[in-house]
Amino acid sequence: MSAQARSAVPGTRESATVTSLRQQNRAAALQFVLQERETTRAELARRCGFSSASAANITAELIEDGLIAEVGSVASRGGRPISLLAPRADGAYAIGVDVGERGVAVELFDLSLAMVDREFRGGRQEESPDDIHRDLKEAVAELRERNRERWPRVLGIGLGLPGVVETEPDGSQVLYAQSLGWDPRPIPLDLDPDLPVFAENGAKTQARAELWYGAARGIEHAVVALLGRGVGLGVISDGELEHGAFSSASEWGHTKIRYGGELCRCGQRGCVEAYLGADAILNSWRAHGGSFDGSGWQAVGALLAAADADPDAAEVVDDVLEALGAALGSVVNLTNPQRIVVGGWVGMRLMEHHADRIAAAIRRNCLDRLGDQFELVPATFGGDTVALGSALMPIRALIETPRAELFAV
Incomplete structure (x- = not known):
């Protein structure tokens, strides 16, 4: 008609x-x-x-x-x-995925957002986009096999990705992972024959989890920082997550804190990630004579422990805290948040040891008035935050679906 x-x-x-x-x-x-x-x-x-x-x-x-x-x-x-x-926990299910450069954590959540099953694929070394695609399909297939009775109530798959996720005018999505050296790639839609796929930058999915259930809940204006191998940010304004014109707003990790500074993985110089990403931090410690195993949680923990007695390690930590203060101080001046939430596995480590120093460094690097108006808190969730926030994408689709279309065959 x-x-x-x-x-x-x-x-x-x-x-x-x-x-x-x-x-x-x-x-x-x-x-x-x-x-x-x-x-x-x-x-x-x-x-x-x-x-x-x-x-x-x-x-x-x-x-x-x-x-x-x-x-x-x-x-x-x-x-x-x-x-x-x-x-009702078994009323519906959603899959949330934390896609990293070294593997994927694929998690099945019920409607109460409790994680009911999990499958990991990948290894210690960086993987290619084709490797990641294979990992995703295998992990989803394994979850389906173990959860056959639940599968008819699974809403979809949410992907939290390392890079810019851009939404095209026709609704299709493309991943731009410049820091990883990947060519632009369409978001894979073939992960399961029956399930739709949703995608967003991993820092934004972390921010959504904190907005719904964590440290940003009930806060109208907040920023949620993710510090891991990569560095990202979610900006919450008027209680909503900011996306920008093409869904790629708040690429904080590639804003500049030092003109002509350290080389970043994205190919530019002076980026926040070139000073605050896990590899950058550990490379700095290595350059100062540090010796450690691995490149993850334990290695960063070893640096923070060594800083109590080792002047070289202490200097590295001092530099990291000052860089974080400068980077977040600029964010404060730009967004005037009520609350700054710091997460990601590197961020959680830093907050465990030096929350007061981080807050002081931020306030030294922003306007006095704005510095009086925020509080700094750690993220509520640990390693599952990105996956949890990713699962909220199919759940939001459920919320917005008219009743007549629910679970339509």
Whole structure:
């Protein structure tokens, strides 16, 4: 039916508006219950701005659809006990993937966002894009084999990727991983014959996990830094994750903190990642005479432990903290956050040992007034943060899907 014909039918446009509003309310209610993890109808009505009748109708639908459940009750003031609502864990599942340059961690989450199964593929050495693609297909196939009964309720696969993930006008996505020396590659959609694939930069998926469930929850303006082998950032503004014109905003790791400085893996000089990425930190320690095993969590931990007694190691750590302060100080001046969240395995190590020094270094490198307005906190989640945030992409798609299309065959 044409738009002109629809407008000629009495009530058609009004009906469409009512349907749209009903879907918006349903989406808001489902997201609220998922984020709260346990709530009541009255609290849902209050926080989402619904009438009591609307809250009751929406929750009845969600219970009927198997997405939420009554999980108990609490005493009321003299009346009947008040029912508690929570996500129904087996109501749906989502796959979240942390794609690294050395392998992939593929994790299956239930609707309460508890991880129920995990498969890792890869090794200690850097892998090619074709290796990563093979790893992904094998890991997803293995999860499917072990979770046959759950698979019809799996919503999709979310990928947290090391690089810029750009969304084309037709909705297709392309990965630009310049730092890894990869040519631009379309996001693979053939990981499972039945599941859609969603993709985003890994730092953004970490930020989404912290926004929904972690240290950025309830914060309107925050930045979430990821420090690992690569360096990334998620910017939260007005309670939403910033994406930019083509979904690739906040590539903080490749902003410059020293003109003509150290060579970065991206081919440019002076990037934040050239000073704060794990390889850059450990190469600096090696240049100062440091000796250590590996290039990961334990090696960075060894550096931080050695700095207590070794002047050369202490100098490396001092330089890292000053570089981090300068890099995040500029972010403070640009975004005026209420909260800075530092995560990633390198970031967590640094925050464990030197949170106060990091906060002081940031404040030395930003305007005084803005420096008084933020707090610095560690990320809530550990190594599963990127995968958890990636799983939220198919879950968001579920939230936005009209009821009539749910689990359509």
